[in-house]
Amino acid sequence: MTGQMPEWIAVDWGTTHLRAWMLGPARAEPAALSSADGMGRLAPDEFEHALLRLLDPYLAAGRVVQVVACGMVGARQGWFEAPYAAVPCPPPGIRDAVLVPARDPRLAVRILPGISQANPPDVMRGEETQIAGLLADTPGFDGVICLPGTHTKWVHLRNGAIERFRTFMTGEIYDLLSRHSVLRHGMLRDAWDRNAYLEAIDDAMERPRLVSAELFSLRAATLLHDMPPAVFRARLSGLLVGLELAGVLALQAIDQVTLIGSEALSGPYAEALRSRGVRAERLSGDAMTLAGLKAAWSGLSEKGT
Amino acid sequence: MTGQMPEWIAVDWGTTHLRAWMLGPARAEPAALSSADGMGRLAPDEFEHALLRLLDPYLAAGRVVQVVACGMVGARQGWFEAPYAAVPCPPPGIRDAVLVPARDPRLAVRILPGISQANPPDVMRGEETQIAGLLADTPGFDGVICLPGTHTKWVHLRNGAIERFRTFMTGEIYDLLSRHSVLRHGMLRDAWDRNAYLEAIDDAMERPRLVSAELFSLRAATLLHDMPPAVFRARLSGLLVGLELAGVLALQAIDQVTLIGSEALSGPYAEALRSRGVRAERLSGDAMTLAGLKAAWSGLSEKGT
Numbered sequence: 001m002t003g004q005m006p007e008w009i010a011v012d013w014g015t016t017h018l019r020a021w022m023l024g025p026a027r028a029e030p031a032a033l034s035s036a037d038g039m040g041r042l043a044p045d046e047f048e049h050a051l052l053r054l055l056d057p058y059l060a061a062g063r064v065v066q067v068v069a070c071g072m073v074g075a076r077q078g079w080f081e082a083p084y085a086a087v088p089c090p091p092p093g094i095r096d097a098v099l100v101p102a103r104d105p106r107l108a109v110r111i112l113p114g115i116s117q118a119n120p121p122d123v124m125r126g127e128e129t130q131i132a133g134l135l136a137d138t139p140g141f142d143g144v145i146c147l148p149g150t151h152t153k154w155v156h157l158r159n160g161a162i163e164r165f166r167t168f169m170t171g172e173i174y175d176l177l178s179r180h181s182v183l184r185h186g187m188l189r190d191a192w193d194r195n196a197y198l199e200a201i202d203d204a205m206e207r208p209r210l211v212s213a214e215l216f217s218l219r220a221a222t223l224l225h226d227m228p229p230a231v232f233r234a235r236l237s238g239l240l241v242g243l244e245l246a247g248v249l250a251l252q253a254i255d256q257v258t259l260i261g262s263e264a265l266s267g268p269y270a271e272a273l274r275s276r277g278v279r280a281e282r283l284s285g286d287a288m289t290l291a292g293l294k295a296a297w298s299g300l301s302e303k304g305t
Numbered sequence: 306m307t308g309q310m311p312e313w314i315a316v317d318w319g320t321t322h323l324r325a326w327m328l329g330p331a332r333a334e335p336a337a338l339s340s341a342d343g344m345g346r347l348a349p350d351e352f353e354h355a356l357l358r359l360l361d362p363y364l365a366a367g368r369v370v371q372v373v374a375c376g377m378v379g380a381r382q383g384w385f386e387a388p389y390a391a392v393p394c395p396p397p398g399i400r401d402a403v404l405v406p407a408r409d410p411r412l413a414v415r416i417l418p419g420i421s422q423a424n425p426p427d428v429m430r431g432e433e434t435q436i437a438g439l440l441a442d443t444p445g446f447d448g449v450i451c452l453p454g455t456h457t458k459w460v461h462l463r464n465g466a467i468e469r470f471r472t473f474m475t476g477e478i479y480d481l482l483s484r485h486s487v488l489r490h491g492m493l494r495d496a497w498d499r500n501a502y503l504e505a506i507d508d509a510m511e512r513p514r515l516v517s518a519e520l521f522s523l524r525a526a527t528l529l530h531d532m533p534p535a536v537f538r539a540r541l542s543g544l545l546v547g548l549e550l551a552g553v554l555a556l557q558a559i560d561q562v563t564l565i566g567s568e569a570l571s572g573p574y575a576e577a578l579r580s581r582g583v584r585a586e587r588l589s590g591d592a593m594t595l596a597g598l599k600a601a602w603s604g605l606s607e608k609g610t
Contacts, residue, residue, distance in 0.1 A: 076528070084529075116525070116528075116529055117525075118529065118530075120518070120519075120522050120525075121522045121525035121526040121528075121529050121530060122521065122522060122525045123524075123525045123528055123529065151487070151521055166518050167518060167521040167522075167525070168517045168518045168521065169482075169486070169487075169517045169518075169520050169521050170517055172486050172487065173478070173481075173482075173486075173517060176478075176481040176482070176485055176486060177474075177478075177481070180481055180485060181474070181477050181478075181481060182456070182474075182477065207552075207555075208513045208514035209513035209514075209548060209551035209552040209555055210552040210555070210556075211548070211552075212473045212474045212475055212478060212545075212548060212549060212552070213425070213471050213472060213473050213474075213549075213552055214425075215474050216427070216456055216472040216473065216474050217425050217426045217427060217472075219428075220421070220422075220425075220426035220427045220428045220472070221426040223381070223421075223426075223428055224389075224421055224423065224426050224428065225423075225426060240517075243514060243516070243517060244517060244518075246514035247512075247514040247515040247516075247517070247518055250512075250514055250515070251515075
């Protein structure tokens with residue numbers, strides 16, 4: 001397998017997933033691996049084995065491979081804690097990473113820190129690396145970034161530093177309501193009604209305080225008026241995203257947002273923002289993660305480690 | 306068992322519970338039975354068996370016992386559908402009940418209808434009987450009633466009729482967040498910090514659009530500032546109840562509320578309302594359910610059925 005051996009390995013290790021890219025100078029498109037061994041299902045002493053299970057075909061005896069990782073793997077309940085950097089600060093680089101005491105001599109694993117904010121209290125792990133990727137791709141970028149996800153982050157970036165940020169639980173609340181609440185009965189199909197989505201965005205932005213009543217009305221409208229599943233799903237999403245946008249736009253006037261994330265998540269955010277007169281640009285979350293890990297790697301190479 | 310035989314049986318049959326009271330002229334304090342055979346775990350053809358399992362010691366061959374029931378047992382997915390009455394209307398009485406086609410000849414079961422509202426779409430099943438109980442105990446009651454629960458109802462009552470109502474998903478969202486979300490890590494103890502609760506009520510009422518960010522801040526404050534469990538739990542509850550109160554009080558100025566529910570649920574609502582200058586009176590949910598079923602029974606007796 002030596003012919004396949006990577007120069008180094010980039011790892012994105014979140015709560016629900018583990019992804020790795022095999023990287024080297026000769027490789028235009030890196031091989032990518034993934035598993036469901038997210039931090040959420042691993043005890044601290046299980047991380048190394050989970051990583052070896054994924055990487056084994058790419059490791060060779062007697063040779064140390066450098067691994068640069070980001071995400072929840074560095075949380076207190078993760079593999080090895082990488083203490084937060086505090087805002088205002090640039091995205092942490094390789095000099096801030098912790099070297100994990102791995103048992104297997106073929107692994108040299110570094111974990112990048114997350115970022116914290118004392119007031120209002122907030123934390124991120126993983127998104128800071130995507131922001132590093134954005135700054136590597138677009139040096140001098142200033143502005144507002146939104147990273148949609150289970151816990152959506154809104155980040156203000158200036159002069160290469162993260163000034164402040166705020167996390168909204170929109171994605172997790174959507175997931176809980178659509179899978180576990182009385183509203184699950186309305187999630188019959190993947191259909192999507194764009195107009196219903198934008199109408200719900202407006203409703204929630206204009207009357208955010210009524211969102212938990214509007215949510216129950218979805219159930220009642222299904223019982224009483226046979227609300228179509230495409231309207232139901234779009235309106236559930238729109239009410240929660242609209243509540244978030246009401247909060248974000250009340251904190252500060254924003255006329256342009258750069259979205260970093262999957263198409264499935266960023267698309268509806270972009271549509272909602274544009275309907276409210278905000279310009280929205282979209283970047284791939286995976287591409288930014290990889291760009292951020294590469295930026296960290298280049299810092300490691302410069303150190304000559 | 307004839308000596309124990311009730312004249313009639315009152316049944317409160319919700320999503321998660323089945324409760325029955327044995328009633329008769331000689332019985333001052335009715336015997337109460339309950340089981341976990343809620344509507345949520347029963348298929349339509351399992352209801353009769355679940356009821357017989359509970360009532361069997363009180364039934365005798367050759368004698369028909371009258372049963373008056375309320376709650377989700379009358380939903381479309383329940384035992385037998387009791388179609389909604391539509392607002393504005395008084396709480397439905399026994400004349401609006403459906404007679405269930407039970408197979409066992411010892412049972413004559415009637416289910417009271419729920420209430421619907423076309424716009425904004427809303428429904429209730431069970432709470433209308435508690436309201437009937439309030440009206441039986443306090444004829445001529447006019448005002449605003451709050452029935453805290455999984456789906457908290459706010460009801461406007463005038464001249465003996467339910468004029469309109471609105472349901473908030475506060476209880477279910479609290480339950481999902483505290484048991485299934487990232488916030489579950491903070492639910493370590495049952496402790497309760499009253500000041501933190503009232504502060505969160507104020508925060509959510511003043512900035513309802515930031516609630517989903519304030520929720521994530523609870524997690525971050527635990528990680529960064531060791532937020533005490535008593536503050537965590539009280540603040541989670543206060544943010545969600547505060548969002549609801551912001552919605553209710555924006556719809557209409559209210560200076561007095563009658564709460565119907567358990568002490569555990571009504572207590573915090575009463576405290577929040579009083580802190581905002583609203584008078585709050587509390588009535589037992591069980592007592593109002595039983596009073597409402599008794600009022601329905603008296604209608605049945607008058608019919609001479």
